[in-house]
Amino acid sequence: MTPETIARWNAELRAKSPLEIVRWAISEGKGRAVVSTNFRPYEAAILHLAVSVQPDIPVLWVDHGYNRPATYRHADDLTKRLRLSLKPYLPLLTAAHRDALYGPLPDLADEEGLKRFSRQMKLEPFQRGMRELAPVVWLTALRSVQNPNRAGLDIVSHDPNFGALKVSPFFHVSDADLEQYLAEYNLPNEWDYFDPAKADEKRECGLHAAWGRNG
Numbered sequence: 001m002t003p004e005t006i007a008r009w010n011a012e013l014r015a016k017s018p019l020e021i022v023r024w025a026i027s028e029g030k031g032r033a034v035v036s037t038n039f040r041p042y043e044a045a046i047l048h049l050a051v052s053v054q055p056d057i058p059v060l061w062v063d064h065g066y067n068r069p070a071t072y073r074h075a076d077d078l079t080k081r082l083r084l085s086l087k088p089y090l091p092l093l094t095a096a097h098r099d100a101l102y103g104p105l106p107d108l109a110d111e112e113g114l115k116r117f118s119r120q121m122k123l124e125p126f127q128r129g130m131r132e133l134a135p136v137v138w139l140t141a142l143r144s145v146q147n148p149n150r151a152g153l154d155i156v157s158h159d160p161n162f163g164a165l166k167v168s169p170f171f172h173v174s175d176a177d178l179e180q181y182l183a184e185y186n187l188p189n190e191w192d193y194f195d196p197a198k199a200d201e202k203r204e205c206g207l208h209a210a211w212g213r214n215g
Contacts, residue, residue, distance in 0.1 A: 006154075026057070029136045032134065036059075042182070048185055057139075064122050074188060121197065136165060
């Protein structure tokens with residue numbers, strides 16, 4: 001998988017619809033594709049799209065134990081509604097155990113604390129999930145508008161952290177487009193989501209950043 005090949009794929013897929021991109025990606029995966037989710041806002045769109053092409057596609061979810069009640073209810077609703085083949089992975093520490101050892105959730109002023117939280121509660125279970133599911137293709141809901149690091153990616157990229165072909169069908173899609181998608185298919189959204197591994201929407205948690213490679 002050369003940079004030239006990836007550049008060609010991105011050029012070809014730029015004019016395709018998200019559904020066409022998912023069909024292409026699952027075909028490239030040859031039975032070894034996964035889709036990841038954290039059930040944040042608009043995630044229902046990528047999950048609906050993935051199962052519309054491959055109903056039994058594994059859905060990798062790291063439940064770090066700090067989701068808000070609305071997010072857990074949203075995850076349960078979508079799992080039932082879309083009949084997701086959900087593959088939850090949990091950290092080796094429970095939330096209560098982590099809090100007892102390290103105290104309250106870190107904030108933006110504590111970069112080292114945020115990275116430690118990411119490594120323990122998010123990266124380790126995600127890496128475990130990726131090892132066990134061993135995907136060739138990894139479907140994500142990444143979009144260029146989410147933060148500066150993601151703006152430098154594209155629809156298709158080789159992910160060095162997990163050794164998979166990372167495909168983001170909605171990469172160039174706007175919030176308005178996703179609102180329309182959810183309305184068209186009568187899908188719920190979740191606005192109470194909070195990721196303690198980021199503390200801020202513009203910060204990366206490590207899954208899609210180079211520092212997370214050896215998390």
